[in-house]
Amino acid sequence: MCLPSFRPSQAALISDFRLDLVPPALPGMVGPIRRLLRDILDAIGLDPDSACLILSELVTNALIHGEGRPAILLELRDGRLHMTVSDASRTPVQRQAPDDSRASGRGLDIVDALAEAWGVEPTGPHGKAVWAVTKVGHT
Template sequence: MLLPLLRPLDADPDREFRVDLFPPASLQTVGVVRRLLRDMLTATGADPDGPCLILSELLANALLHGDGAPSVALELRCGLLYIAVTDGSIAPPARPEPDVARTCGRGLDLVAALADDWGVELIGVCGKAVRAVAAVDR
């Protein structure tokens, strides 16, 4: 869950941002949204690689397995990037059993490995938000 934007007194507003996106329900938007996050993190001096992979996996999952057009919230505050991707399905994301022969279905394993915290929250009967928090290096 994203927190209200309350900046500490010594925060640098040039190194913090909040963006809410409502991309079309098309897999082509994954790359567009990922490049936007990469550019924004690079502009703040943060390493974009891990957070961009987390975002790509969460957004692709919402598009492939969710319902309706997703929404994306990105917030960088105090060295932490908060990512939330919502969709209209109340079905929780599935993590298949570990299998080294599996060629797909590893996205949430990557999210779990790269994020400092992640989880799923139901939004009543309106869907769910899959969220992740990742520390960014500066």
């Protein structure tokens, strides 16, 4: 599945947006979702680097450890990008103990280092939502 490119003709007029996505639960979706966010933020003159890395980690965790199709909500409000990735698993999110010899398992450490705030909330009787907020400055 391909996701659309985002290139508004009058980017200077955009200051806030909301985007809801429910992509297939396929590992190959992380890249297209990250590129879509990068395209949007680039088009409106905002630095995409930290936000794209955070989003990649949240989506990857939902695909690896979650259940069902992830639901992704991206909202830019007042210079802060609010990202929420939900899945149908109630299995608690667990950060692994720091260990420099690990080849994987650092996603939430990266989110913690780059986000202003992040957390996990249950969503109804089944599922959870992992969210993060980061400031996005002008490029």
